[in-house]
Amino acid sequence: MKPTSLARMAAMATVLSVLWLIALPRAQAETETVLYNFCSVGILCSDGGAPNGPLAVGWYGNFYGTTQTGGALGGEVVGLYPEPAGGCDSGTNTGNGWCEFVLYSFCSVADCADGAQPEGNVAYLNAHFNRPGNLYGTTFNGGANDNNACEVGLGFIGCGTVFEIFPEPLSPPGCPSGSNQGNGGWCEAVLYNFCSLSNCEDGALPSGNLVEDSAGNLYGTVAEGVFELSPNGSGGYNEALIYQPTAAIHAGLAIDAAGAVYGATSEYVFKLSLSQNGWVAENLHTFNGTPDGFGPNGPPAVDSAGNVYGTTNAGGSKNRGTVWKLTPVITGKNKGTYRERILHSFTGEKTGEYPGGGVTLDSSGNIYSTTANGGGGTECTLSNGCGTVFELAVSGTTYKYKLLESFDETDGANPYNSPILGSSGNLYGVTFAGGANEYGTVYELTP
Numbered sequence: 203m204k205p206t207s208l209a210r211m212a213a214m215a216t217v218l219s220v221l222w223l224i225a226l227p228r229a230q231a232e233t234e235t236v237l238y239n240f241c242s243v244g245i246l247c248s249d250g251g252a253p254n255g256p257l258a259v260g261w262y263g264n265f266y267g268t269t270q271t272g273g274a275l276g277g278e279v280v281g282l283y284p285e286p287a288g289g290c291d292s293g294t295n296t297g298n299g300w301c302e303f304v305l306y307s308f309c310s311v312a313d314c315a316d317g318a319q320p321e322g323n324v325a326y327l328n329a330h331f332n333r334p335g336n337l338y339g340t341t342f343n344g345g346a347n348d349n350n351a352c353e354v355g356l357g358f359i360g361c362g363t364v365f366e367i368f369p370e371p372l373s374p375p376g377c378p379s380g381s382n383q384g385n386g387g388w389c390e391a392v393l394y395n396f397c398s399l400s401n402c403e404d405g406a407l408p409s410g411n412l413v414e415d416s417a418g419n420l421y422g423t424v425a426e427g428v429f430e431l432s433p434n435g436s437g438g439y440n441e442a443l444i445y446q447p448t449a450a451i452h453a454g455l456a457i458d459a460a461g462a463v464y465g466a467t468s469e470y471v472f473k474l475s476l477s478q479n480g481w482v483a484e485n486l487h488t489f490n491g492t493p494d495g496f497g498p499n500g501p502p503a504v505d506s507a508g509n510v511y512g513t514t515n516a517g518g519s520k521n522r523g524t525v526w527k528l529t530p531v532i533t534g535k536n537k538g539t540y541r542e543r544i545l546h547s548f549t550g551e552k553t554g555e556y557p558g559g560g561v562t563l564d565s566s567g568n569i570y571s572t573t574a575n576g577g578g579g580t581e582c583t584l585s586n587g588c589g590t591v592f593e594l595a596v597s598g599t600t601y602k603y604k605l606l607e608s609f610d611e612t613d614g615a616n617p618y619n620s621p622i623l624g625s626s627g628n629l630y631g632v633t634f635a636g637g638a639n640e641y642g643t644v645y646e647l648t649p
Contacts, residue, residue, distance in 0.1 A: 454501025
């Protein structure tokens with residue numbers, strides 16, 4: 203699949219959705235392959251480096267994701283496709299049977315007005331524009347609003363953006379006015395600049411994923427809470443903070459078929475439901491530490507029965523993190539509440555510790571995720587192991603823990619997000635660090 207073939211790329215991306223993957227049968231991965239080592243091109247990592255968010259998968263087996271550095275040093279949106287018989291196309295980078303290409307490099311315009319440092323993933327969202335092939339995400343910094351209060355990390359100015367990546371129109375050619383030229387026939391447009399209101403009352407520093415309801419409204423997280431971005435009918439968006447929690451919010455949201463939004467703070471899991479009087483927040487569960495878990499990480503996952511799943515970075519029986527499940531109570535005196543169950547409590551370095559992202563569910567109810575540290579690898583001794591990929595296999599009402607992969611730094615280190623399921627039952631994901639160049643990898647786990 204050539205990245206410059208826009209018509210075919212657009213057709214491919216019409217099914218680009220992580221939700222599509224959940225209906226696939228579970229994998230039992232045992233063999234790991236590194237598909238690509240980031241920072242393989244130039245000292246400035248023009249092919250990207252340090253990926254943090256999970257991958258998104260498209261038609262023909264293509265993958266899309268973000269890196270926090272590389273290119274113009276503001277991070278990139280990248281893609282991978284299987285290497286054809288004749289080798290990788292011109293303008294792409296060769297991996298292990300895969301070709302990597304850059305769709306867009308942030309900080310390509312003055313003062314990073316196009317955004318900087320995407321910390322989450324990209325997602326395919328189509329209800330509001332009905333244009334197949336578009337990718338959407340957030341950048342933690344950058345944007346049109348130069349606010350010194352938002353300078354963090356490398357000192358990027360700006361308080362963050364919501365962005366769109368879309369194929370360059372064929373007629374008239376070139377990226378439309380108001381958008382920015384990308385690579386290989388792609389364009390970038392900023393849909394919203396945070397800190398557009400006085401005192402940043404609209405929020406700042408977005409991170410994590412975006413979710414979309416049936417009306418085309420987008421939802422995400424900023425440092426202050428949950429925001430909603432609604433199409434205004436004139437090609438733009440209206441933004442509002444719909445929830446400001448009492449504890450620091452963690453990146454990532456989920457949305458169910460009814461349009462309810464789920465997320466987590468550092469202390470509790472919440473649900474937002476829309477009523478005639480606006481959004482109503484419900485605390486589903488407050489974590490207590492030991493043996494309950496503490497510090498939920500990553501976006502929660504919601505199944506068709508309304509059960510909510512996720513991980514905590516700490517707490518549990520050994521204070522090394524947990525995997526949890528919240529089940530709605532539908533009868534009795536506690537009807538309308540949620541019952542928590544710890545599905546797994548991490549107890550030692552060898553089997554993984556400190557999960558750093560959410561979970562992935564398959565159609566049978568099996569759970570897949572990662573730990574940022576631990577595992578059998580000995581190279582990442584300063585962080586007690588390079589991290590793992592694991593499965594919780596369901597059997598009736600029980601879950602059995604299975605260690606699928608221990609990273610050893612040469613094949614990656616510190617996976618901070620859950621893997622995704624491919625159409626063949628393989629698992630795919632990224633590591634933040636490690637690999638041949640110490641800037642992270644894309645990996646595949648094969649049954």
